[in-house]
Amino acid sequence: MGRRGKTIGIALGGGGARGIAHIGVLRVLEEEGIGAEVVAGTSIGALVGGMYAAGMTPAEIEEKALGYIRGEAFRNSAIRAIEKAHAGGERNWKEKLQSFLQNRFLVVQAMFKPGILSSEEFRSVIDYFLPDIAVEETRVPFRAVATDLRNGRLVAPDSGSLRQAVMASCAVPGAVEPLEEGEMILSDGGAICLIPSSVAREAGADVVVAVAVDRDICTETEFRSARTVTHRAAEILARQLENYELMEADVVIRPDVGDLHWSEFSQAKGLVREGERAARERLAEIRAVVPRKPRVFRLNGLFRSLRKRDAGSGGED
DSSP, rough: OOOGGGOEEEEEOOOGGGGHHHHHHHHHHHTTOOOOOOEEEETHHHHHHHHHHTTOOHHHHHHHHHHHHHHHHTTTSHHHHHHTOOOSSSSOOOHHHHHHHHHHHHHHHHSSSEEEEEEHHHHHHHHHHSOSBGOOOOOOOEEEEEEEETEEEEEEOSSSSSSHHHHTTOOEEEEEOOOEEETTEEEGGGGGOOOOOHHHHHEEEEEEEEEEEOOGGGOOOOOOOOOHHHHHHHHHHHHHHHHHTTOOHHHHOOOOTTTTTTTOGGGGHHHHHHHHHHHHHHHHHHHHHHHOOOOOHHHHHHHHHHHHHHHHTTOOO
């Protein structure tokens, strides 16, 4: 197949709040006429990727994400409580005490149920972001990666409910209750495939642009407890699995997310901008392997916006 006949795939990695940077990456790629024809995502990458594959523009995705983060539902959520418990910077004694108590409360909760958030609570979040359509109805082929806890296998459905597939992929171990589906118990795809480059290829991509938003493991310098040693060992293992997946990618974009905790969604606007910066930094590399699409593709977002406006006005002039 000639270069201009290549199918472009985007693999969006997991990383909780850090995955908000995916929005900025998608925006730059669309501006440059590099639209995804296959999308694969893990965890937050599945959520952002699912919205994009369903037809939302990067601007619409950002607007929806910021609207949720500013809303009352998020302010009162367990995820916001986890963010506060892990917040850094200077805090007074009242804030430190509140953080301590919140952290202990979350730990106690986790001891008596499979996730701090029940599947019912988390489902309302997924429903807010995604349309109620089937995976096979998305604008471009889409795969959300989850892990079957029963047998450790990767699950990336090509049919069935889009919301269900993304919800399973986003079920962060310990934070969100695993999802039972038939004989499977599904959890975060990051346990087995943090950046789904191979899944994008299996779904038909000839060229894969992967976006990694995992934490910088080089920020940890002291290991004074069994917890920190165990945590570091798990991070190193995850990084090795990630490197294996990235061998399947033609270009890797790494937004600078530092050691930001997965729950820090309040940093959303800065993360979007960082995604844009990181994508622009790799444009020359991307252009070398990705065929430039006709201008009509670049106008798709405009056409979708016009259709949305006309629908809202009832089609009146």
